[in-house]
Amino acid sequence: MKIFITGLPLEVGEDELTAVFGDFGQVKSLRIIKDRETGQSRGFGFVEMPVEEEAKEAIKRMNGGDYNGNRIKVAEAQEKPNTGGAAGGGFRRNNRTEKSY
Numbered sequence: 001m002k003i004f005i006t007g008l009p010l011e012v013g014e015d016e017l018t019a020v021f022g023d024f025g026q027v028k029s030l031r032i033i034k035d036r037e038t039g040q041s042r043g044f045g046f047v048e049m050p051v052e053e054e055a056k057e058a059i060k061r062m063n064g065g066d067y068n069g070n071r072i073k074v075a076e077a078q079e080k081p082n083t084g085g086a087a088g089g090g091f092r093r094n095n096r097t098e099k100s101y
Helices: 014-022 052-062
Strands: 002-006 029-034 041-048 073-076
Touching: 002 052, 014 029, 014 041, 052 073
Parallel strands: none
Antiparallel strands: 002 041, 002 073, 029 041
8 A cells, every 4th residue: 555644743753654654563664755856855754554454544543643743644546547649838949930030
């Protein structure tokens, strides 16, 4: 089961958070999302736990709790909906022809 965590203190590292979730069971993977420019935590992340019962217990016990002075939210991660292909965005050239006078 994949778990979403938000409200993390910026100084919390992946090793520390892995140990915290490890108290509830096996942690398959953990990733704290970081800013591309600064490399600093953005205050949220994902944990993957292979045993659903352990993951649900972690969610139940940690959601709304205090973590180093921050109130965190912990919930089952929701999959992004598949929009069916590439969505616009990106660079688009101006294809208008210039008129000469």
